[in-house]
Amino acid sequence: MAKRILIIGLDGVPYSLLTSLREQGVLPNLDSVIKKGLFGSMEVCLPPISSVSWSSFMTGKDPSYHGVYGFTDITAKYQLRFPFFADLKVPTFFDLMGEKGCQSVVINLPSTYPVRAFPGVLISGFVAVELARAVYPPSLLPRLQAMKYRVDLDLARARSDKEFLFKDLQATLELRRKAVDLLWKEIPWTLFMVVVTGTDRLHHYAFDSLEDPQDPHHQAFVDYYRSVDSFIGEQLDRFEKDFAGDDRLVLLLSDHGFTGLDKEVYINRLLVQKGFLAFSADNPKMISDLDPKQTRAFALDPGRIYVNLKGRFSNGTVEPSDREKVLEELSDLLTNLHFNERSVAAGVYRREDLYRGPLAEEAPDLVFLTHRGFDPKGAVASPKVFGASGLTGMHTHDDAFYLLYASDGEVNQTPQIITDLSGIVLDWLDA
Amino acid sequence: MEDSERQRLWSLPLEEKLAQAEEVIVEAFDRFGREIAATWTGGKDSTTLIWLIRRVCRRLDRPFPISLFIDEGDIFPEIQALIEKVSQKWEIPVEVVRNDNVLRLVKDIGDPVKVAELNDLNRRELDLLEFAEPEFPFEPESYVGNHLMKTVPVKLFIEQKGLTALFTAIRWDEHDARESEDFFSPREDPSHVRVQPILHFRERDIWDVIHTYKLPFCELYAQGYRSLGARYNTRPVDDIPAWEQDFDNIPERLGRGQNKEQIMEQLRNLGYM
Structure with a gap:
């Protein structure tokens, strides 16, 4: 019997939110799968950010194996660079399946840009800024252009205009639906995956509308979830109908949790105040404006802290023998950070304790995890340690969700962390 | 050129494409005499062109024109090696041009270049670009970097x-x-x-010429690179050799640089950076 896999990703959707919306009857389609499948919360790799999470999902490995620690990387010369999809150091399960002749169709998966040779069809997700480099095979491009396919919302506008946000969320969900329609029968596939990223955008920009039932946009927030649920229902229906004779595996998942945001925490400002970091420019714009000779440590989004170590960075100031001392000072500083009597730190983790893979040396020296409500930021321009930028939601490393259902009943492994899922999928396929 | 003419040239068999290219080279020598030079990047296209020019020169018994190699400051060592090997074998004199004024101020990609420390010529060129910042990071394929590191040295040359x-x-x-x-x-x-002269060659034609006439090529192509640029900004596209890749479905320049500014803008809108 042939085997088919359908994966639907919901970027940034917390288990707890799905549970409560489900209880309110907002998610009838999802509910029907939850009733027959395995549904639960899971953790994601640190730091909890889409590029790391989706890379970890598709490789089944943590960042110290695949090499992606964030949307940005820092070079030995303190310059930001953006990891390419081709920079992943281990194969994805799409590649492993491809070696066995099984093709995949993947739509809107973050961190797959620019596309490279791919066993099947791939439309990259965030941060895919040029559609022409986000589509494999490129022969597909004219048809996507004809439908005015977009990878993302108009973020600049959606951020400041909530009416527009909700309109554009629906418009991009509709484009995702059209892309699925277009590709459903394009090639004979074993695996079909589509990711809804609007959920993450909604949460970043309007989590407050969820938390306050009196908020004028509360209903629009819930309605978007109804639309996402209908979208899921359509895909599940046609999967079941078109492949009724096959063994089918359905996986739904998110790549991190989400929670309300009270204060952004500008770690670099704290490091400046405490003498760990100095900038060479009066109005620094990016971390590359730091003054290496006056810097012992600096931070990148989200909560990644690097020691300016000799040997690692071109103008490193910290001797390897002093690293431990600097880490202790930083840990003390972050652990004891408070805002109005509230403790900020949920944990300050050392590289050695988080990452064991061959690329662990490329990891940040510390990862700063905060209590809910405090969002750690790598921004450099803020004059204060605590502030706000207009965003109302933040990621969490726990409370991501998975939902697994196999028509043959052959899935009973419970994932603890997002990297467990690729093994579960491949095992099911091989069984 | 008319679209129909371009289509006709594209559809010629390889030998006729080569003959057409040679005709262009001969005409160029007639028109420009010794006032013409040839750029050579070490990539597959320009190495093929250098070979064709050399073939015409030997037939007409004329000296090879000066060939010009632009060192933009971040050359793959494999390209350097190819140029050295082939220029010796084919006895082609190579002139290396570079923007020394900028290169003296930097060591690695990303090193800051302070505009005030540049010479008049480079500052004038930045004015032409309407670039008004006090400094920029050294990146040979950024807008500013490309102009200073490639366009300016060629202009001077x-x-x-x-x-x-x-x-x-x-x-x-x-x-x-x-x-x-x-x-x-x-x-x-x-x-x-x-x-x-090789406008009408397709990527496939270039590899056909290289293999048919056993031309040397940079080893990076065997590692899956399809198109070569500055080292920091160029990646292989696949793990099979360039000439075995699917030309119709994988764009030649896929492994070349990204649009950094646009990516940063998107990240900023989600609260990163």
Whole structure:
């Protein structure tokens, strides 16, 4: 019997939110799968950010194996660079399946840009800024252009205009639906995956509308979830109908949790105040404006802290023998950070304790995890340690969700962390 | 050029494409005499063009024109090795041009370049670009970097040598914007003519020529690179050799640089950076 896999990703959707919306009857389609499948919360790799999470999902490995620690990387010369999809150091399960002749169709998966040779069809997700480099095979491009396919919302506008946000969320969900329609029968596939990223955008920009039932946009927030649920229902229906004779595996998942945001925490400002970091420019714009000779440590989004170590960075100031001392000072500083009597730190983790893979040396020296409500930021321009930028939601490393259902009943492994899922999928396929 | 003519040239068999290219080279020698030089990047296209020019020169018994290699400051060692090996074997004199003024101020990609420390010439060139920041990171393929590290040295070279024409190895099928190019395309600042004899070759044709005539090529192509640029900004596209890749479905320039500014803007909108 042939085997088919359908994966639907919901970027940034917390288990707890799905549970409560489900209880309110907002998610009838999802509910029907939850009733027959395995549904639960899971953790994601640190730091909890889409590029790391989706890379970890598709490789089944943590960042110290695949090499992606964030949307940005820092070079030995303190310059930001953006990891390419081709920079992943281990194969994805799409590649492993491809070696066995099984093709995949993947739509809107973050961190797959620019596309490279791919066993099947791939439309990259965030941060895919040029559609022409986000589509494999490129022969597909004219048809996507004809439908005015977009990878993302108009973020600049959606951020400041909530009416527009909700309109554009629906418009991009509709484009995702059209892309699925277009590709459903394009090639004979074993695996079909589509990711809804609007959920993450909604949460970043309007989590407050969820938390306050009196908020004028509360209903629009819930309605978007109804639309996402209908979208899921359509895909599940046609999967079941078109492949009724096959063994089918359905996986739904998110790549991190989400929670309300009270204060952004500008770690670099704290490091400046405490003498760990100095900038060479009066109005620094990016971390590359730091003054290496006056810097012992600096931070990148989200909560990644690097020691300016000799040997690692071109103008490193910290001797390897002093690293431990600097880490202790930083840990003390972050652990004891408070805002109005509230403790900020949920944990300050050392590289050695988080990452064991061959690329662990490329990891940040510390990862700063905060209590809910405090969002750690790598921004450099803020004059204060605590502030706000207009965003109302933040990621969490726990409370991501998975939902697994196999028509043959052959899935009973419970994932603890997002990297467990690729093994579960491949095992099911091989069984 | 008319679209129909371009289609006709594209559809010629390989030998006729080569003959057409040689005709362009001969005409260029007739028109520009010794006032023409050939750019050589070490990539597959320009190495093929250098080979063709050399073939014409030997047939006509004329000296090989000066060939010009631009060191933009981040050259793959494999390219360097190819140029050294082939220039010796084919006895082709190579002149290396570079923007020394900038290169003296930097060591690695990303090193800050302070505009105040640049010489008048480079500062004037930045003015032409309407670049007003006090410094920029050294990146040979950024907008500013490309101009200072490639355009400016070539410009100086043309002026100093009194050239009126330059052979270049661009092809129509590299990207749509090149379809308006002709075998002889005039340029301004400085005024000269770009002679482009292999415009009508497709990527496949280039590899066919390389394999048929056993031309040397940079080993990076065997590692999956399809198109070569500055080292920091170029990646392989696949793990099989370039000539075995699916030309119709994988764009040649896929492994080349990203649009950094646009990516940063998107990240900023989600609260990163």
